[in-house]
Amino acid sequence: MTPELFSQSLQLALPEIILAVGALVLLMMGVFIGEKSNQLISGLSIALLAVVGLLITVSTGNGEAFGGAFIVDPFARFMKVAAIAGSIFALAMSAVQGRAMQLDKIEYPILLVLSTLGMLLLISANDLIAFYLGLELMSLALYVVAAFNRDSLRSTEAGLKYFVLGALSSGMLLYGMSLVYGFTGNTGFQEIATVLSSEPRGLGLVFGMVFMLAGACFKISAVPFHMWTPDVYEGAPTPVTAFFAAGPKIAAMAILIRLTSETFLPLISDWRQIIVFVAIASMMLGSFAAVGQKNIKRLMAYSSIGHMGFALVGLSAGSESGVSGVALYMLIYMMMSFGTFACIMSMRRPDGTYVEEIDELAGLFARKPFMAVVLTAQMFSMAGIPPLAGFFAKYYVFLAAVEAGLFTLAVVGFLTSVVAAYYYLRIVKLMWFDEPKGEFERTPGELRFIFGISGLLITTYILYGGPIGSAADAAARSFF
Amino acid sequence: MTDWPILSTVTFLPMVGVLLLVFTRDDTDDGRQNVMIISLITTIITFLLSLFVWYGFDGSSADYQMVEQYYWLGKGVSYHIGVDGLSVMFVVLATFLMPFGVLTSWKAITLHAREYMIAFLVLEVLIVGVFVSMDLVLFYVFFEASLIPMFLIIGVWGGPRRIYASMKFFLYTLAGSVFMLVGILVMYAEVGTTSIPVLLAYKFSPEMQFWLFLAFFLSFAVKVPMWPFHTWLPDAHVEAPTAGSVDLAALLLKFGGYGFLRFSLPMFPLASDYFTPMILTLSVIAIIYASLVALMQTDIKKMIAYSSVAHMGYVTMAIFAVNQQGLHGAIFQMLSHGVISGALFLCVGIVYERTHTRNVNDYGGLVHRMPKYALAFLIFTMANVGLPGTSAFVGEFLATVGVFRVSVWTAFFATTGVVLSAAYMLWLYRRMIFGQAKSPLMQGLVDISFREHCIVWPLIVVTIFFGIYPAPVFDASAATVDRIVTNYHSAIEAVATAAQAAK
Numbered sequence: 001m002t003p004e005l006f007s008q009s010l011q012l013a014l015p016e017i018i019l020a021v022g023a024l025v026l027l028m029m030g031v032f033i034g035e036k037s038n039q040l041i042s043g044l045s046i047a048l049l050a051v052v053g054l055l056i057t058v059s060t061g062n063g064e065a066f067g068g069a070f071i072v073d074p075f076a077r078f079m080k081v082a083a084i085a086g087s088i089f090a091l092a093m094s095a096v097q098g099r100a101m102q103l104d105k106i107e108y109p110i111l112l113v114l115s116t117l118g119m120l121l122l123i124s125a126n127d128l129i130a131f132y133l134g135l136e137l138m139s140l141a142l143y144v145v146a147a148f149n150r151d152s153l154r155s156t157e158a159g160l161k162y163f164v165l166g167a168l169s170s171g172m173l174l175y176g177m178s179l180v181y182g183f184t185g186n187t188g189f190q191e192i193a194t195v196l197s198s199e200p201r202g203l204g205l206v207f208g209m210v211f212m213l214a215g216a217c218f219k220i221s222a223v224p225f226h227m228w229t230p231d232v233y234e235g236a237p238t239p240v241t242a243f244f245a246a247g248p249k250i251a252a253m254a255i256l257i258r259l260t261s262e263t264f265l266p267l268i269s270d271w272r273q274i275i276v277f278v279a280i281a282s283m284m285l286g287s288f289a290a291v292g293q294k295n296i297k298r299l300m301a302y303s304s305i306g307h308m309g310f311a312l313v314g315l316s317a318g319s320e321s322g323v324s325g326v327a328l329y330m331l332i333y334m335m336m337s338f339g340t341f342a343c344i345m346s347m348r349r350p351d352g353t354y355v356e357e358i359d360e361l362a363g364l365f366a367r368k369p370f371m372a373v374v375l376t377a378q379m380f381s382m383a384g385i386p387p388l389a390g391f392f393a394k395y396y397v398f399l400a401a402v403e404a405g406l407f408t409l410a411v412v413g414f415l416t417s418v419v420a421a422y423y424y425l426r427i428v429k430l431m432w433f434d435e436p437k438g439e440f441e442r443t444p445g446e447l448r449f450i451f452g453i454s455g456l457l458i459t460t461y462i463l464y465g466g467p468i469g470s471a472a473d474a475a476a477r478s479f480f
Numbered sequence: 481m482t483d484w485p486i487l488s489t490v491t492f493l494p495m496v497g498v499l500l501l502v503f504t505r506d507d508t509d510d511g512r513q514n515v516m517i518i519s520l521i522t523t524i525i526t527f528l529l530s531l532f533v534w535y536g537f538d539g540s541s542a543d544y545q546m547v548e549q550y551y552w553l554g555k556g557v558s559y560h561i562g563v564d565g566l567s568v569m570f571v572v573l574a575t576f577l578m579p580f581g582v583l584t585s586w587k588a589i590t591l592h593a594r595e596y597m598i599a600f601l602v603l604e605v606l607i608v609g610v611f612v613s614m615d616l617v618l619f620y621v622f623f624e625a626s627l628i629p630m631f632l633i634i635g636v637w638g639g640p641r642r643i644y645a646s647m648k649f650f651l652y653t654l655a656g657s658v659f660m661l662v663g664i665l666v667m668y669a670e671v672g673t674t675s676i677p678v679l680l681a682y683k684f685s686p687e688m689q690f691w692l693f694l695a696f697f698l699s700f701a702v703k704v705p706m707w708p709f710h711t712w713l714p715d716a717h718v719e720a721p722t723a724g725s726v727d728l729a730a731l732l733l734k735f736g737g738y739g740f741l742r743f744s745l746p747m748f749p750l751a752s753d754y755f756t757p758m759i760l761t762l763s764v765i766a767i768i769y770a771s772l773v774a775l776m777q778t779d780i781k782k783m784i785a786y787s788s789v790a791h792m793g794y795v796t797m798a799i800f801a802v803n804q805q806g807l808h809g810a811i812f813q814m815l816s817h818g819v820i821s822g823a824l825f826l827c828v829g830i831v832y833e834r835t836h837t838r839n840v841n842d843y844g845g846l847v848h849r850m851p852k853y854a855l856a857f858l859i860f861t862m863a864n865v866g867l868p869g870t871s872a873f874v875g876e877f878l879a880t881v882g883v884f885r886v887s888v889w890t891a892f893f894a895t896t897g898v899v900l901s902a903a904y905m906l907w908l909y910r911r912m913i914f915g916q917a918k919s920p921l922m923q924g925l926v927d928i929s930f931r932e933h934c935i936v937w938p939l940i941v942v943t944i945f946f947g948i949y950p951a952p953v954f955d956a957s958a959a960t961v962d963r964i965v966t967n968y969h970s971a972i973e974a975v976a977t978a979a980q981a982a983k
Contacts, residue, residue: 385654386620386624387621399665399668402666402668410665411662414662415655421650429635429643429646433635466552470554
C-alpha cells in the first residue's frame with residue numbers, strides 16, 4: 001500500500017480511529033484516577049461519541065479504504081449516526097442511574113464505547129473478514145455488559161445465555177463465510193457479487209449465504225433466532241437493555257442490508273424467500289407472544305422482535321425504496337425505544353427498588369402526567385398510529401413491499417400490527433383508565449429530559465419527516 | 481379572501497387553544513372555569529372563521545378551492561389541502577358542533593377537565609383535517625389519528641364499561657382502516673403520487689378497481705358503520721361521555737360516507753357499479769335491523785346509537801344510487817343527521833347530568849318538571865323521525881327518491897324504516913316525557929338552565945331552517961355532485977361501449 005493510499009484510508013476511517021484512540025485514553029485515565037472517576041469517564045465517553053457522530057454527519061468523502069475492506073458511503077453514514085445516537089442515549093441513561101443499578105464502574109462506559117466502535121466497523125465492513133471483526137468487537141463488549149451486574153443472578157444468566165447463543169451464531173456465520181469464500185474465491189463483497197453475477201449459482205454457495213443470513217438474523221433477533229431476546233432483555237440492567245435495543249440492531253441490520261442488497265443481490269430470488277419467511281414469523285411471534293407478557297422488559301423484547309419483522313418487510317423488497325424504508329425504520333425504532341426504556345427506568349419505588357411489572361403502571365397518568373403522556377405517545381407510535389413517527393416507519397417499508405408486488409406480506413404485516421396494537425393499547429389503558437397502585441419516586445430531571453426528547457422526536461416527526469426521508473433515500477442510493 | 485391560508489388557519493386554530501390549555505391549571509374550580517372558557521372561545525372563533533370558508537366558497541365550480549400545497553414528505557406526498565362542494569359543508573358542520581361539545585361538558589367533566597378539553601380540541605383539528613385533505617396520506621394520517629383522542633375520551637371519561645368499549649372501538653376501526661392503507665400504498669405504487677386530484681383523473685384497471693374498492697370499503701364500512709360491521713358503535717356510544725357521543729355520531733361516522741363519495745365512486749366507478757347490489761342490500765338490512773333493535777332498547781343512548789346505524793343506512797343506500805337526488809340526499813342526510821343525532825345525545829346528556837341514569841324505565845313525567853326540555857326534545861324526536869319541516873325530511877326524501885329510480889324494492893324496504901323510526905322515537909318520547917316518574921331519581925328535577933338553552937336553541941333553529949330552506953347546502957354541493965355523477969356514468973358507459981365494440 002502506497003503512502004498516499006494509506007493516508008487516504010486513514011482519512012476515511014478517521015472517526016473510527018478517533019473513537020478507538022479515545023476509548024484507550026479513557027481506559028488509561030480510569031485506571032490512573034481510580035473508581036471515583038466514573039462520572040467523569042461517563043461524561044467524556046458521551047462527549048467522545050458526540051464528537052465522532054458530528055464528524056460523521058459533516059464528513060462527505062466516499063470511498064473504500066484498506067484495500068477494499070472498509071467502505072464509507074451515504075448509507076454507512078446514515079446508519080452510523082443512528083447507531084451512535086442510540087449509544088449516546090443509553091450511556092446517558094446509565095450515567096443518571098448507574099449507581100442504583102451497580103453500573104458505576106469505569107469499565108462500563110468504555111465497554112459501551114468499544115461496542116459502538118464495533119458497530120461502526122460492522123456498518124462499514126466491505127469484506128468478510130472486516131465483517132466478522134466488527135461483529136465480534138461489538139458482541140464481546142455486549143456479552144460483558146449484559147452480565148455487568150455480577151451480583152444479580154438474572155444478569156449473569158442473561159450474559160451467559162447471550163454469550164453461548166452468540167458464539168453459536170458466530171460459528172454459523174463463520175461456516176457460511178468459509179463456504180462463500182470457497183465457492184467464490186473472494187472475501188470482498190463487491191468481488192463476490194461480481195462472481196455471483198457472472199457464474200451460475202452453486203448449491204454450496206446458497207448454503208453459505210443461508211448460514212450468513214442466519215448469523216445476521218441472530219443479531220437483530222428475528223424469528224427463528226430470537227430465543228435469547230426475552231431473557232437477555234429481562235435479565236440485563238435496564239440501561240444495558242436500552243443499549244441492546246438500539247445500536248447493535250442498527251449495525252446488524254446495516255450489514256444484513258449490505259449483504260442482501262449488494263453481495264447477494266444476484267441471488268435475490270433465493271434470499272427473498274428466507275427474508276419473507278423470517279419477516280412474517282417475526283411479526284407474528286412479536287405480536288402474539290407479547291400479548292401475555294407481564295414484565296414490561298420482556299414485552300419490549302417481543303415488541304422488538306416484531307419491529308425487526310416489520311423492518312425486514314422493507315428489506316424483502318430488495319429495492320432502493322425498500323432499503324430506504326429499512327434505514328428509516330431503524331432510525332425511528334431507535335428514537336422510540338430509548339424513550340420507552342427511559343420511562344421504564346423511571347419506574348422506581350420511593351425505597352429505591354425498581355419494578356418491572358406492567359401492572360405497576362396503573363394510573364400513572366394521575367401521578368406522573370408528563371411521563372404518562374410520553375409513554376402513551378411511544379406506545380401509539382410503536383403500534384403505528386399516525387401522526388406519530390412509528391406510522392411513517394411502517395408506511396415506507398410496506399410501500400416498498402407493495403411496490404415489489406408482495407401484497408400478501410403487506411396484508412399479513414398490517415394484520416399483525418393490529419394484534420400488536422392490542423398490547424400497546426393495554427399499556428395505555430393501564431396508565432390512563434385504571435386506578436393508581438403504588439407510588440413512584442420522583443423522576444430525576446435528566447431522565448425526564450431524555451424521554452422528553454424522545455417524545456418530542458416522535459410527535460414532531462410529521463414536521464421534519466421530509467428531509468429525513470430524503471436522507472434515507474440518499475443512503476439507499478449507495479446500492480442501486 | 482386573498483392569500484391568507486384560511487383553510488390551514490381553520491384546521492389548526494384549535495391547537496392554539498391546546499397550547500393555552502397546557503399552561504392552565506385545572507385543580508381549582510376557577511381553573512376549571514378558565515379551561516372551559518378557553519375551549520369555548522377557541523371553538524367559537526374556529527366556527528366563525530369556517531363561515532368565511534363557506535362564504536368564500538364558489539358553489540358554481542366543481543374544482544377544489546382555497547388550495548394550499550407545501551412540501552411535506554416528498555416523493556409525491558405533499559401537504560395539500562382544499563375544499564370542494566363535498567367537503568365545505570362538513571367543515572362547517574364540524575366547527576359548528578364543537579362549541580356545544582364544550583358547553584355540555586361544562587359541569588359534567590370534573591376530573592382532568594384540562595386533558596379532556598385538550599383531547600377534544602385535538603379531535604377537532606383531526607376531523608376538520610380529514611375533510612380538507614387533498615392528499616391520500618395526509619387524509620389517512622388525520623383519519624387514523626382521530627382514533628387516539630377518541631380512545632382516550634371514551635376510556636378515561638366514559639361509563640362503567642368504558643375500557644371494553646374503547647378497546648373495541650380502537651381495534652375494530654384500526655383493523656378496518658389498515659386495509660385502506662394497503663389500498664393507498666397500491667395506488668401510490670401504481671400512480672406515483674397520492675394527490676387526490678391526480679388520482680381522480682387516473683383510470684385504474686377494472687381488476688385493480690375491484691380490490692381497491694374492497695380495501696376502501698372495509699375501512700369505510702366500519703366507520704359508517706354498515707351492518708354487519710356496526711357492533712362497536714352501540715358500545716362506544718353508550719360508554720362515551722356526552723360530548724364524545726356527539727362527536728362520534730355527528731362527525732366521525734361521516735368519515736365513512738364522505739370516503740365513499742370522495743374515493744369509492746369517483747376513483748373506482750366500475751367496481752362501485754359491480755358492488756352496488758351488495759351495498760344496497762346491506763343498507764336496507766341496516767335500516768330495518770337497526771330500527772328493530774332500537775325498538776327494544778332500554779338504554780336511551782343505545783337506542784339513539786342504533787337509530788344512527790339506521791339513518792346511516794339511508795346514506796350508503798343513496799350514495800350508491802349514484803344520481804343527483806341520491807347524492808344530494810346522502811350529503812344532506814349526513815349533515816342533518818350530524819345536527820340531529822348530536823342534538824339528541826346532548827338532550828340525553830342534559831337529563832343524565834341530573835339523574836345519572838340512562839334507563840328509559842326510570843324516566844317518566846318529565847313534562848311536568850321540565851316543560852321546556854320536553855319541547856326541545858319533542859322537536860328533535862320529530863326531526864329524527866323525519867317529519868316534514870325538519871332537515872331530516874329533506875335528506876331522507878331525496879335519498880329515497882334517488883334509490884327509487886334505481887331499485888324500487890330497495891326504496892320500498894327503506895321506507896319501512898321511516899315507520900319503524902317513528903315507532904321507536906315516539907315510544908321513547910312517551911315513556912320519558914309523559915306518564916308518571918317511575919324512579920326516585922326523578923325527584924327535584926329543574927328545567928334547563930341558560931347554558932342548556934344555549935345548547936338546544938341554535939340546534940333547533942338550524943334543524944328547522946334547513947328543513948324549510950335547504951338551498952344553501954345544495955348550492956354549495958351541486959356542481960361537485962353533477963361532476964361525480966357525470967364522470968361515473970361516462971366511465972361505465974365507456975366500458976359498456978368498449979365491450980359492445982369488441983363483439
